[in-house]
Amino acid sequence: MAIAPYNYTKCFKRMTEQPITMTNFKSLPREQLEQMAEAGTLILECYRVLQKTEENVVGQILQTRDDFYEWDHYPDGDVYDHETHSQHYYHAHPPEERSKKYGHEHGHFHTFLRPKGFPRGIKPVPLADLEKPESPNDALCHLIGISMNQAGYPIRLFTTNRWVTGETWYKADHVIKMLDHFVMDLTFPSWPVNIWITNMIQLFRPQIEDLILKRDTALAEWENTHPGENAYEDEELELPSLLDISVEKQIKEVAQALKK
Numbered sequence: 001m002a003i004a005p006y007n008y009t010k011c012f013k014r015m016t017e018q019p020i021t022m023t024n025f026k027s028l029p030r031e032q033l034e035q036m037a038e039a040g041t042l043i044l045e046c047y048r049v050l051q052k053t054e055e056n057v058v059g060q061i062l063q064t065r066d067d068f069y070e071w072d073h074y075p076d077g078d079v080y081d082h083e084t085h086s087q088h089y090y091h092a093h094p095p096e097e098r099s100k101k102y103g104h105e106h107g108h109f110h111t112f113l114r115p116k117g118f119p120r121g122i123k124p125v126p127l128a129d130l131e132k133p134e135s136p137n138d139a140l141c142h143l144i145g146i147s148m149n150q151a152g153y154p155i156r157l158f159t160t161n162r163w164v165t166g167e168t169w170y171k172a173d174h175v176i177k178m179l180d181h182f183v184m185d186l187t188f189p190s191w192p193v194n195i196w197i198t199n200m201i202q203l204f205r206p207q208i209e210d211l212i213l214k215r216d217t218a219l220a221e222w223e224n225t226h227p228g229e230n231a232y233e234d235e236e237l238e239l240p241s242l243l244d245i246s247v248e249k250q251i252k253e254v255a256q257a258l259k260k
Contacts, residue, residue: 025257028206033258039202040251046192046199056152057197058106060190061090070094075189084183085117087140088197090148102239103156105147109197110165113178114140122177125169127232139168141175143182144208145239146200157204158242159215162232169232172216176209203250207243214241 025033050056062068064075070092078089092107099105114137115122124130124139133139142165147156162169170178182201184194201208218240222231231237 025206025253026260028257030258032205033254036203036205036254037251037258039199040247040254042199043196043203043247044251046196050192057190057193058090058148058152060193064189068092079184079186079189079194081184081186084181084185085114085137086182086184086198087112087114088184102158102242103147103244104149105155106150106152107148108156108158109146109148110160111143111146111182111197111201112140112165112167113143113182114138117178117181119177119181122170122174125171127169129230129233130168133168141170141178142167143175143178144201144211146197154200154245154247156242156244157207157211158239159211161219161234161237161240163235164238172212175212179205179208203247203254204245207245211241211243216240 028036046057050060061074068074073089073091075089078087080087088109088111090107090109092105095104116137118141142160145158145160146154147158149155160167179201182198184198186194218237219231222234222237223229226234
């Protein structure tokens with residue numbers, strides 16, 4: 001089912017700030033805060049450049065095709081960096097399917113890292129139904145999802161259950177180690193989009209780590225309360241953890257913590 005064409009030229013007002021419910025920024029190491037601050041600066045620079053031509057990161061992705069269909073990946077074939085083995089794509093679900101349960105969105109980005117880009121010592125969780133892929137590099141790991149509003153700005157972070165993206169399952173501490181290795185260092189299909197998505201993971205690193213840990217907790221609890229069922233393939237458990245976010249608020253909180 002096609003989504004009606006969307007006029008992005010009228011959608012560049014700042015998003016409404018939403019509550020961030022996670023971390024005490026003052027407890028973070030100064031080096032990490034400085035990295036987060038730099039990531040925030042780069043994100044705002046991407047917004048500045050895109051807004052000069054009345055664009056945004058979602059609009060850049062959707063311009064790779066002439067149509068917009070629910071479930072399709074944008075761009076075709078995803079975005080894959082053959083040096084870092086980072087990957088992402090954008091797509092949308094039918095609004096009525098998700099909005100009541102997870103909140104409204106236009107669509108969302110999925111981010112991944114493939115095994116050739118993993119740090120050393122990473123191995124899949126030896127689940128009973130673990131299957132060896134045809135190519136070792138196909139045992140990819142989903143890192144985080146980023147929900148976008150109708151204006152093309154991020155509003156939510158979320159993790160996924162295994163069945164959602166067909167990923168190979170890795171335990172939380174291994175996934176967290178992968179976060180520093182997600183770098184989209186190429187111009188296709190949009191350099192600003194790739195800079196933006198790389199730095200979103202760095203700006204929200206503390207929250208993303210927390211969401212990944214909560215993902216594993218949610219799966220363990222589901223297994224305890226649904227004996228005999230495969231929690232990783234249970235379609236009743238789609239997003240084990242999620243959090244509303246605001247780029248503006250995150251940047252302000254980091255700046256305040258750096259003043260101390």
